[in-house]
Amino acid sequence: MxxxxxRDQPSRAIFxxxxxxxxxxxxxxxxxxxxxxxxxxxxxxxxxxxVPIADKYGFSELLxxxxxxxxxxxxxxxCFKSNNWNIGAEGQLTFGAIVSGGVALLFYEQxxxxxxxxxxxxxxxxxxxxxxIPAILKTYFNTNEILVSLMLVYVSKLILDYLVVGPWSNPExxxxxxxxxxxxxxxxxxxxxxxxxxxxxxxxxxxxxISWFVFYKTYLGFQMKVSGxxxxxxxxxxxxxxxxxxxxxxxxxxxxxxxxxxxxxxxIGQLHREISPDYGFTAIIVAFLGRLHPVGIIFASxxxxxxxxxxxxxxxxxxxxxxxxxxxxxxxxxxxLASDYLLFFKFKFIGSKK
Amino acid sequence: MHKFFIRSFVxxxxxxxxxxxxxxxxxxxxxxxxxxxxxxxxxxxxxxVGRKAVEAAGFKTTYVEGVPESADAERVLRxxxxxxxxxxxxxxxxxxxxxNKVAKEFPNVKFEHATGYKREHPNVSTYAARFYEGRTILxxxxxxxxxxxxxxxxxxxxxxxxxxxxxxxxxxxxxxxxNIKTKIVWAFTWYDPGKEAEAxxxxxxxxxxxxxxxxxxxxxxxxxxxxxxxxxxQASDMDxxxxxxxxxxxxxxxxxxYVDRVKAVANGTWSxxxxxxxxxxxxxxxxxxxxxxxxxxxSKVKKLQADLASGKVHSFTGPIYDQKGNLMxxxxxxxxxxxxxxMMTYVKGVEGDIPK
Numbered sequence: 001m002x003x004x005x006x007r008d009q010p011s012r013a014i015f016x017x018x019x020x021x022x023x024x025x026x027x028x029x030x031x032x033x034x035x036x037x038x039x040x041x042x043x044x045x046x047x048x049x050x051v052p053i054a055d056k057y058g059f060s061e062l063l064x065x066x067x068x069x070x071x072x073x074x075x076x077x078x079c080f081k082s083n084n085w086n087i088g089a090e091g092q093l094t095f096g097a098i099v100s101g102g103v104a105l106l107f108y109e110q111x112x113x114x115x116x117x118x119x120x121x122x123x124x125x126x127x128x129x130x131x132x133i134p135a136i137l138k139t140y141f142n143t144n145e146i147l148v149s150l151m152l153v154y155v156s157k158l159i160l161d162y163l164v165v166g167p168w169s170n171p172e173x174x175x176x177x178x179x180x181x182x183x184x185x186x187x188x189x190x191x192x193x194x195x196x197x198x199x200x201x202x203x204x205x206x207x208x209x210i211s212w213f214v215f216y217k218t219y220l221g222f223q224m225k226v227s228g229x230x231x232x233x234x235x236x237x238x239x240x241x242x243x244x245x246x247x248x249x250x251x252x253x254x255x256x257x258x259x260x261x262x263x264x265x266x267x268i269g270q271l272h273r274e275i276s277p278d279y280g281f282t283a284i285i286v287a288f289l290g291r292l293h294p295v296g297i298i299f300a301s302x303x304x305x306x307x308x309x310x311x312x313x314x315x316x317x318x319x320x321x322x323x324x325x326x327x328x329x330x331x332x333x334x335x336x337l338a339s340d341y342l343l344f345f346k347f348k349f350i351g352s353k354k
Numbered sequence: 355m356h357k358f359f360i361r362s363f364v365x366x367x368x369x370x371x372x373x374x375x376x377x378x379x380x381x382x383x384x385x386x387x388x389x390x391x392x393x394x395x396x397x398x399x400x401x402x403v404g405r406k407a408v409e410a411a412g413f414k415t416t417y418v419e420g421v422p423e424s425a426d427a428e429r430v431l432r433x434x435x436x437x438x439x440x441x442x443x444x445x446x447x448x449x450x451x452x453x454n455k456v457a458k459e460f461p462n463v464k465f466e467h468a469t470g471y472k473r474e475h476p477n478v479s480t481y482a483a484r485f486y487e488g489r490t491i492l493x494x495x496x497x498x499x500x501x502x503x504x505x506x507x508x509x510x511x512x513x514x515x516x517x518x519x520x521x522x523x524x525x526x527x528x529x530x531x532x533n534i535k536t537k538i539v540w541a542f543t544w545y546d547p548g549k550e551a552e553a554x555x556x557x558x559x560x561x562x563x564x565x566x567x568x569x570x571x572x573x574x575x576x577x578x579x580x581x582x583x584x585x586x587x588q589a590s591d592m593d594x595x596x597x598x599x600x601x602x603x604x605x606x607x608x609x610x611x612y613v614d615r616v617k618a619v620a621n622g623t624w625s626x627x628x629x630x631x632x633x634x635x636x637x638x639x640x641x642x643x644x645x646x647x648x649x650x651x652x653s654k655v656k657k658l659q660a661d662l663a664s665g666k667v668h669s670f671t672g673p674i675y676d677q678k679g680n681l682m683x684x685x686x687x688x689x690x691x692x693x694x695x696x697m698m699t700y701v702k703g704v705e706g707d708i709p710k
Contacts, residue, residue: 061429161542165511166709174471175513175698176447196428267425272448274423312430315418316385316437322420323391 003348010343018342019289019296022335023303029331030324039320047317048310048328060195062305064267068093068259068276070301071204072283074211075255077292078248081215082224083231086249088134088149089256090280092127094156096257097264098163099126101271104186104264105168105179115185120203120261127257128250130156135249139242145249153280157273164271178272188266200262207255212294224248256280277308285333304329382620384408384612385439386417387430389446390545396570396589397544397606401445401468403590404608411613413620423448428456435460441619443612444468454478464624466615469515471695476626481611484632485515486522486694487662488604489566490669491640491655492586493526495601496534496564498651499584503533506557506565508574510544512708514697516568521701522669523566528703536704537562547573558583575600591641602655603641610636630691634663670694675702 030048031041053059072089079086100123107115134148165177173180188198215221223244227234234241263275286304290297311325386405390398398419405415416439421430427449434442435456441464444453450470457465457475465478473480496505505527509516524536537560539553551573554565558577564584567574572595578585579596587593587603611631618624631637640659643652661667670689674682676699683689689697700708 057432064425165542174696175511177511177513178448181451196425263425267428270451272423274448277422277424277426308426309429312418312421312426312433316416316430316433319416322418 001350003350004345005348007344007346011346014342016291016296018339019291019300019336021339021342022289022332025335025339026328026331029335030328033324033327034320037320039318044314044318044320047314047320048324049306051317052306052309052313057195058309060192060197061309062302063201064197065305065308066301067201067204068262068279069283069286069304070297071200071207071259071262072256072280073286073290073297073301074204074207074294075252076283076287077211077290077294077297078214078224078251080228080287081292082227082244082248084135084138084245084248085146086131086134086149086252087146087284088131088151088153088280089252089283090276090278091149091153091156092130092253092256093260093263093276093280094153094160095130095260096123096125096127096253097260097271097275098156098160099123099129100257100261101179101182101264102163102168104182105271107183107186108180109183111183111185113185115183116188116265119186119265120258123257123261124254125257127253127255127260129253131249131253131256132246135246139245160271160275161273164273168271179270181270182265186265187269188262196267198262198266200258200266203258203262207258208294208298215294220244220247256283259283282329285329289332289336304332307332382440382616383414383416383438384616384619385434385442386415387421387427387434387442387444387446387449388417388419389423389448390420390570392417392419394545394570395572395592395595398445400589400606401443401608404612405443407609408612408616411616413616421449428452431456432459435463440464441466441616441624464615464619473626473628479615479627479629481627481629481631482515483606483608483637484630485604485606485638486518486669487632488638488640489519489523490526490662490667491658492566492602492604493523493528494530494655494658495586495647495651496523496566496584497527497529497531499601499647500527500531500534500564502561502563503531503535504561504563505534505536506554506560506562507536507538508550508553508557508565508567508569509538509540510569511542512540512698514695517700517708518694518697519568520704521697524701524703525670525674534703538704538706540709541569543569545570547571550574551577554578554585555581572596587641593641593644598646601644601647605639605641607637607639632662633659634665676700677702677704 034041034044053062076089100119103122104119133152134145137143137148138145164179168179170178170180188200191197223239264271268275282304286300290300307325307328311322314320315322388398388401392398392402405417409415418430421427431452443466445468447469450467450472453465453467454472454474457478461477467480469482470480507520527534537557539556541549541553543549550569550571554574554577557565558581565574565578566586567588570589572592575585575587575592575596578599584601585599587600589606591603591605593600643655668688670683672683672687673685676682
């Protein structure tokens with residue numbers, strides 16, 4: 001007989017095991033879906049997860065795709081660890097891209113080593129400004145940051161729409177909704193000839209290292225952890241909650257803004273209406289799959305990035321609908337949340353004693 | 355014995371030759387990159403109908419749907435170029451820069467970009483349809499069928515393609531009914547059923563009893579059906595979504611062009627082109643005319659269709675005035691393609707300003 005028993009303490013081993021379990025269950029369920037759709041499951045999985053990264057180019061594309069996801073998820077982990085539910089990273093990314101894109105356009109056809117740092121900084125500031133809105137409203141007006149940050153995503157996209165359709169549209173572009181192409185001096189340098197992977201990956205790696213240091217070596221990290229466990233305890237301990245809330249939002253916004261900079265000054269090279277395929281939302285999955293741990297987030301961003309690439313390859317070579325990629329992302333999150341049940345409960349096998 | 359050998363040798367040679375020729379011709383592979391899902395019943399759906407025509411002509415095809423115009427487009431294009439496709443059709447404006455970028459790296463692969471204007475490399479062609487010819491037909495019908503003399507128009511983005519459509523539509527409607535006004539609502543989207551339905555509702559509330567659209571979903575014709583006003587289908591025949599409201603549709607018919615271009619690749623005769631085909635070449639097709647339209651209107655429309663096809667009638671024949679009353683096209687003249695391609699002013703009779 002099996003009995004479900006509540007654990008006295010969440011298991012630490014299981015804490016890091018469930019993401020792996022979730023990925024495994026996703027693969028099993030994914031195979032089942034492929035089978036039902038009439039595709040050979042193993043072949044489909046091969047085209048989904050192996051073929052896209054089997055060569056140098058594919059692997060560089062994986063890193064390119066994982067970079068914004070990792071960067072945003074690192075930022076989000078600051079918020080999520082301290083019980084601040086910033087789900088508007090997409091908006092912070094967009095606004096960061098708007099500010100940095102505006103600066104890049106200002107330097108159109110100009111040269112100088114100082115341009116790129118200013119463009120990058122502008123993106124981080126843009127993201128911070130935009131994240132400060134839900135943070136300030138939460139701390140001083142008690143609004144719900146989930147709603148505010150989410151709604152601001154749509155506002156930011158409308159601002160971007162307005163700018164690329166109107167005042168910032170390319171004067172030689174027949175009024176199509178896009179800006180000019182940025183000059184090379186405002187673009188992130190490519191790391192290898194012929195590959196699209198750019199210097200933005202160093203920003204992501206720096207964020208990983210810094211976040212690890214902050215989380216585990218600083219007083220702020222400790223405050224965040226305590227606030228995450230219990231807001232009341234944090235208050236009793238006398239932490240200045242408001243300052244911390246605003247700080248984590250600013251960090252999170254800066255990371256999202258930098259992710260936006262990486263996209264527009266990296267592979268895109270201009271502003272238009274679709275600068276991000278919802279990286280800001282997908283990064284939420286990445287943050288949780290990575291257990292809000294810097295190293296975990298690196299792996300999680302690679303896993304989620306490959307679902308994008310795999311979906312394309314699977315459609316090109318096997319005619320599997322491309323939207324399966326999104327199904328995979330959804331399943332990963334679903335199985336992760338479901339297997340988190342194991343964190344708090346365990347199965348006990350009991351012999352049939354009378 | 356000797357003769358037998360020679361004969362069989364010759365016949366096998368002939369056989370081999372035919373096989374090789376067939377193999378070369380059929381070996382060409384075409385790829386299509388779509389912005390939306392193939393089931394959108396609008397823009398992408400029609401491109402996929404065109405792709406199926408290429409398959410029916412005996413060529414292998416591949417497609418990738420829902421490719422965002424973000425950094426992802428370039429990767430998809432490169433992967434298609436790298437995996438043995440000889441010609442790649444990129445069917446959304448936002449693929450323009452990635453198409454030209456990837457084309458540079460793959461000089462042996464042909465690229466065909468829809469609705470763009472950049473042909474930076476000899477292996478990039480562009481193609482578009484003269485949809486404004488179809489809108490001349492719709493304007494004629496709208497001007498005749500309206501009772502309130504207010505015609506609604508849901509527009510997507512203020513680009514020449516859309517302005518041209520509004521103008522062509524309005525000019526034709528004025529010709530049959532000088533009192534009409536065209537009211538525009540900008541949805542700032544190509545495909546968003548919610549926004550499109552809201553825009554249509556706003557126009558109906560302002561007294562429009564015929565609604566035209568330059569966005570791709572079926573939401574507008576469905577809204578018109580509910581409100582009891584007339585509408586026109588966009589991109590595909592939308593009659594089945596709103597049988598009472600839809601008077602006719604302007605269909606995008608890419609098939610003949612696609613088959614033509616893929617065959618050109620197979621024969622080695624492909625060369626860079628900027629194609630702009632209309633009703634005459636069959637790229638723009640008018641669906642069946644609804645029986646609610648009076649018989650004389652229907653025969654008038656049929657004639658207009660034939661005249662547009664033959665070139666006897668041009669959608670932009672002078673005199674044409676802009677909103678302020680300045681002459682745009684003189685009497686007896688027609689607008690040239692250069693003017694059409696850069697058209698960014700409304701003609702007289704359109705209400706409001708172009709968003710800036």
